[in-house]
Amino acid sequence: MQLIQTVIVKQILTEKSKQKLLEKYFAGKLQMQKEYEQLQFELKKLEKAKKYQPSALKNHFEKELKKRFEKEKQYEFQIEQLHMLPLGSELKEKEVQALVEVNVGDNWDGIKGQRTIIIKDGIIEEIR
Template sequence: MQIIQTVVVKQILTEKSKQQLFEKYNSKKLQLQKECDQLQFELKRLEKTKNFSQVSLKNQFEKEIQFRKEKIKLLEFQIEQLHILPLGSELKEREVQALVEINVGDTWDVSLGQPTIIIKDGIVEEIR
């Protein structure tokens, strides 16, 4: 019988992967800042039209802007942590699903231990 099991994928931090993560976090941060600016622009534009309820409109836009600012703060924290982490650290990248073969007589705890795939610069380094 086959069952589906979650497998953790971890990445070993190298100079190359550190730079890629920094660029990824920075581009997300810039995108969120652009979205905040766009939302503020749209809010001002819609306030001038007077076709909408000013209070509910402003609350909705401020809620969206605040949501994005919180994401920006999280990205800034992640960038700080990235600079602190030493090379060779293992970072959890994601989780994937895998099929596992289970047979009568298998030891349950051994069969369903938490498998981990270790990646270094995009290449599978180890399967634990």
């Protein structure tokens, strides 16, 4: 019989992976800034058109602007945290689903335990 089990994928922080993560976080932050500016532009444009009720329009856009602002702050926090982490640290990257074969007589505690895949610079280093 096969079961589906969640497996955590962690990556070991190296100079190369740190640089990739920094690039990813800076790109995300820049994207949020662009979206924020675009939303402000659209709000002004729609306010001038006077086709929509100003209070409802403003409420909708304020929610969207706040989302982008919070996401940008989250990227800033991730960048700060990444600078503080020493090389060799393990970072949780994602979770994936795996099929696990179970048979009569297998040790249940060994099967149900959390499994982890460790990656270093894109190469699997270890499976725990």
